Amino acid sequence: MIQTDSRELATAETATKPYAGNPIRRVLDAIGVQNISLIIALVLLCAIIGSQNSNFFLISNVKTIGTTVAIVGILAVVQTVVMLLGGLDISVGSAAGLTSVISAMVFMSAKSAALGIAVALVVGVAVGLLNGIVIVYGRVNAVIATLATYAGLRGLANLISNGRAQGYTGTDSTFTFLARGSLGGIPILVWVLIIIALAVHLMLRYTDIGRNIFAIGGNPTAARLAGINLNRYVVGCYVLVGLVAAVAGVLLTARTGSGQPTSGSQGLELQSITAAALGGVALQGGKGGISGTVLAVILLGVLQNGLTILGVNSFWQDIAQGALLIVAVVIQQRRRGVRAYGLPR
Amino acid sequence: MQLTGAGAQVTAPRLRAETISKAFSGVQALSEVSLDVRAGEVLALMGENGAGKSTLLRVLSGDHQPDSGRLILDGAAVSFATPAEAHRAGLRVIQQEPEIVPHVSVAENVYLGELPRRGRVVNKRALFAQVRTDLERYGFAQALDPATLGADLSPAQRQMVEILRALASPVRVIAFDEPTSSLADHEVAALFDLIRRLRDDGVAIIYVSHRMPEIFTIADRVAVLRDGRFVGERSIAVTDTDELVRMMVGRDLSEIFVRTPRSTVDAGEGDVPVLELRELETDDVHGINLRVRAGEVVGIGGLMGAGRSELAHAVVGDLPIRSGYVAVSGKQLRLRSPADALRAGIGFAPEERKAQALLLRRSIRDNISLAILARLSRARIVRRGEERDIARNFVRQLSIRTPSIEQEVGNLSGGNQQKVVLARWLARRPKVLILDEPTRGVDVGAKAEIYSIINQLAEEGMALLVISSELPELLGLSDRVLVMQEGRITGELSRGEATEEGVLALAMADDLSTTGESA
Numbered sequence: 069m070i071q072t073d074s075r076e077l078a079t080a081e082t083a084t085k086p087y088a089g090n091p092i093r094r095v096l097d098a099i100g101v102q103n104i105s106l107i108i109a110l111v112l113l114c115a116i117i118g119s120q121n122s123n124f125f126l127i128s129n130v131k132t133i134g135t136t137v138a139i140v141g142i143l144a145v146v147q148t149v150v151m152l153l154g155g156l157d158i159s160v161g162s163a164a165g166l167t168s169v170i171s172a173m174v175f176m177s178a179k180s181a182a183l184g185i186a187v188a189l190v191v192g193v194a195v196g197l198l199n200g201i202v203i204v205y206g207r208v209n210a211v212i213a214t215l216a217t218y219a220g221l222r223g224l225a226n227l228i229s230n231g232r233a234q235g236y237t238g239t240d241s242t243f244t245f246l247a248r249g250s251l252g253g254i255p256i257l258v259w260v261l262i263i264i265a266l267a268v269h270l271m272l273r274y275t276d277i278g279r280n281i282f283a284i285g286g287n288p289t290a291a292r293l294a295g296i297n298l299n300r301y302v303v304g305c306y307v308l309v310g311l312v313a314a315v316a317g318v319l320l321t322a323r324t325g326s327g328q329p330t331s332g333s334q335g336l337e338l339q340s341i342t343a344a345a346l347g348g349v350a351l352q353g354g355k356g357g358i359s360g361t362v363l364a365v366i367l368l369g370v371l372q373n374g375l376t377i378l379g380v381n382s383f384w385q386d387i388a389q390g391a392l393l394i395v396a397v398v399i400q401q402r403r404r405g406v407r408a409y410g411l412p413r
Numbered sequence: 414m415q416l417t418g419a420g421a422q423v424t425a426p427r428l429r430a431e432t433i434s435k436a437f438s439g440v441q442a443l444s445e446v447s448l449d450v451r452a453g454e455v456l457a458l459m460g461e462n463g464a465g466k467s468t469l470l471r472v473l474s475g476d477h478q479p480d481s482g483r484l485i486l487d488g489a490a491v492s493f494a495t496p497a498e499a500h501r502a503g504l505r506v507i508q509q510e511p512e513i514v515p516h517v518s519v520a521e522n523v524y525l526g527e528l529p530r531r532g533r534v535v536n537k538r539a540l541f542a543q544v545r546t547d548l549e550r551y552g553f554a555q556a557l558d559p560a561t562l563g564a565d566l567s568p569a570q571r572q573m574v575e576i577l578r579a580l581a582s583p584v585r586v587i588a589f590d591e592p593t594s595s596l597a598d599h600e601v602a603a604l605f606d607l608i609r610r611l612r613d614d615g616v617a618i619i620y621v622s623h624r625m626p627e628i629f630t631i632a633d634r635v636a637v638l639r640d641g642r643f644v645g646e647r648s649i650a651v652t653d654t655d656e657l658v659r660m661m662v663g664r665d666l667s668e669i670f671v672r673t674p675r676s677t678v679d680a681g682e683g684d685v686p687v688l689e690l691r692e693l694e695t696d697d698v699h700g701i702n703l704r705v706r707a708g709e710v711v712g713i714g715g716l717m718g719a720g721r722s723e724l725a726h727a728v729v730g731d732l733p734i735r736s737g738y739v740a741v742s743g744k745q746l747r748l749r750s751p752a753d754a755l756r757a758g759i760g761f762a763p764e765e766r767k768a769q770a771l772l773l774r775r776s777i778r779d780n781i782s783l784a785i786l787a788r789l790s791r792a793r794i795v796r797r798g799e800e801r802d803i804a805r806n807f808v809r810q811l812s813i814r815t816p817s818i819e820q821e822v823g824n825l826s827g828g829n830q831q832k833v834v835l836a837r838w839l840a841r842r843p844k845v846l847i848l849d850e851p852t853r854g855v856d857v858g859a860k861a862e863i864y865s866i867i868n869q870l871a872e873e874g875m876a877l878l879v880i881s882s883e884l885p886e887l888l889g890l891s892d893r894v895l896v897m898q899e900g901r902i903t904g905e906l907s908r909g910e911a912t913e914e915g916v917l918a919l920a921m922a923d924d925l926s927t928t929g930e931s932a
């Protein structure tokens with residue numbers, strides 16, 4: 069219609085000019101407030117710890133931090149994906165424990181690290197499939213479903229291992245390479261974290277899969293009516309988590325030199341959820357990203373390391389982590405402008 | 414200012430807004446708006462989508478704090494930090510999209526926080542008796558059952574609950590934000606009766622709507638906003654549609670809607686319809702037969718609750734089909750989810766934009782491209798340049814008022830959100846497009862644009878099924894109108910024979926037809 073000419077021009081102009089503002093503002097916008105506050109917190113924390121104990125800045129200590137955060141880091145990355153989808157996976161720690169035991173046991177009986185790792189990964193995928201199918205086709209709430217597998221998988225891991233550490237992988241070249249090797253000066257464990265984080269980041273940001281994950285988390289009804297196959301995405305995401313949990317299990321075996329049913333994997337679910345929430349992933353789904361989660365993982369790692377080298381009781385570390393989670397979520401709710409009445413969602 | 418004396422009472426405004434300004438990041442929603450509303454009058458507030466009407470009402474209701482300016486209620490300056498404070502002062506705003514507690518009954522929703530009690534125990538009998546009298550008094554008794562759960566209410570019913578809630582305690586000023594956008598005609602009539610009664614009781618009423626005929630029916634005075642500024646006010650007696658439109662858009666709008674007659678497609682025997690429904694049965698609709706040919710716009714009329722939306726949801730596989738089938742281009746579909754329907758070429762823009770269509774926390778760009786991501790991707794990578802171009806084009810074509818395509822959809826005005834929903838499906842261009850209340854909350858200028866787009870899509874061979882409660886829209890757009898009542902199709906009217914009366918007669922159940930005529 070001819071009569072809309074003048075207005076068309078006006079709106080077109082405003083629409084093509086994304087931000088009328090200075091370049092600094094644009095850079096800050098691109099990084100995001102959440103990430104900026106995490107970076108500031110990280111810098112402050114490093115400064116405080118470093119001023120108390122200069123060993124903190126040693127290359128060896130930085131490597132220690134890197135290797136300790138790697139396992140919880142990869143779990144936090146995939147936890148981010150399920151949380152974006154509006155779900156949660158409490159069973160990641162148990163799944164890591166189970167696959168740790170399995171990788172060591174298969175390795176011992178078959179004398180093949182590759183086979184041990186492969187079987188562990190297959191089991192991880194199966195665990196993810198189970199979670200996804202129970203949630204989608206059983207129509208079970210994600211928290212409840214993974215709470216069940218959290219307990220069940222832990223039991224299974226203890227059952228097949230009699231509750232004891234299994235095998236010895238400390239002499240196998242593959243496992244020792246994973247645990248202590250490095251490439252270009254960077255530990256393999258850290259490489260694994262970098263690769264998984266980068267791959268998931270790229271998927272979320274640049275592919276239609278990532279967009280659809282955000283859509284499902286933001287408004288499942290709208291996503292469904294827009295033709296997105298929700299079931300496939302939910303199952304797919306839980307399978308991804310299962311697979312990565314198995315990677316974590318294998319790394320756990322490599323680091324400790326044996327298959328561990330519970331030690332080392334217990335608490336990973338809580339830590340991964342804490343990191344994702346601290347990184348700005350909305351607990352109601354649809355909002356957040358990998359960069360925030362990775363920053364939060366580093367922050368938590370530095371905190372833990374700092375408290376350790378400053379000789380603080382490890383129980384205090386748990387308390388600090390819990391407090392941090394509350395603070396992070398309160399800040400998130402404030403920023404979301406959640407009104408001060410009604411039950412929080 | 415005089416505060417006392419009978420003469421002063423008549424002329425002094427009940428509520429005065431003085432030079433109210435309000436900005437959101439990057440958007441000046443209101444700049445120095447001043448407005449009066451007197452006791453016992455209905456002031457209509459008009460303006461294009463995004464002009465600032467809802468923002469002004471949110472300032473009145475204590476939802477937003479103005480950046481500058483003040484409110485004067487009966488001569489005394491007031492300010493409200495929360496909606497509760499505004500309530501206590503007797504100011505009520507009926508929101509565009511009311512919030513209802515889903516898990517409790519209508520009755521409890523109405524008296525939330527003020528439930529009648531015996532000791533600590535809620536007196537259910539007294540509560541329901543009270544709500545029944547209210548329903549009777551305000552004319553909603555037919556449409557609303559006090560025992561229904563909040564989650565099961567239609568948009569119109571939610572609106573009624575919100576109104577009942579507002580009237581549960583004394584009011585001095587009541588504002589309605591597009592109350593009729595989800596009401597059927599006889600409900601509109603009931604609402605107008607209610608508004609007149611409130612007006613006669615000396616309540617000051619602010620009424621926001623995009624529907625011209627309503628303004629001339631109910632309003633005493635009209636105030637117009639444009640781009641967040643007050644442009645003027647007119648007494649209803651001395652103004653007309655053309656002048657109001659000119660004030661709103663700032664120029665002449667030569668025609669509201671051009672009705673382009675399409676060459677009626679020949680219903681030859683060999684001619685396969687693009688969409689065909691055969692004896693379709695679901696929980697809510699029964700024995701539906703209908704065909705839509707390429708290039709045809711078929712309208713579906715009927716009252717709220719007639720099963721029109723349920724039919725649409727069944728056709729796209731969102732509700733289970735008991736028997737009968739849906740076919741596209743002669744091929745029967747097995748529908749398990751909307752993904753199946755879309756694969757076969759059926760797109761659907763649902764009625765409730767916030768609940769069913771929009772990702773409120775994502776950008777306009779993300780929302781528009783949602784149904785075309787696969788098409789936009791190469792090796793699963795979304796081509797962002799192209800995506801942005803598409804979003805920009807629709808922002809321009811539908812005049813979506815926003816500082817940028819990266820704006821979160823939740824920050825847009827209601828009408829602009831609706832345009833984003835449409836843009837998603839216009840971008841997708843399915844073979845069959847089902848539109849449920851496509852122009853709800855959209856202003857006159859953009860409506861005309863949407864109608865011409867629908868016409869053009871039909872001309873290019875799309876088959877369209879349009880559900881609308883706005884009769885002029887239904888009659889203006891459709892080549893044929895089907896009317897539904899209680900889940901069944903009660904009649905079909907061709908473009909030539911369709912009239913508002915004809916549609917209404919088919920839409921009303923026999924035992925309701927008398928109330929319908931009196932409404």
Ligand SMILES: Nc1ncnc2c1ncn2[C@@H]1O[C@H](COP(=O)(O)OP(=O)(O)OP(=O)(O)O)[C@@H](O)[C@H]1O
Pocket residue numbers: 437438440441442460461462463464465466467468469814815823824825826827828829854856
């Ligand atoms: N929370 C917010 N953040 C940013 N911008 C906002 C916010 N709320 C409103 N706006 C902007 O303020 C302007 C006025 O919006 P408002 O909702 O008042 O319009 P309206 O006149 O009610 O339009 P409609 O007829 O479509 O309902 C719009 O441009 C809108 O995008």
Ligand SMILES: [Mg+2]
Pocket residue numbers: 466467468509590826827828
């Ligand atoms: Mg509005």
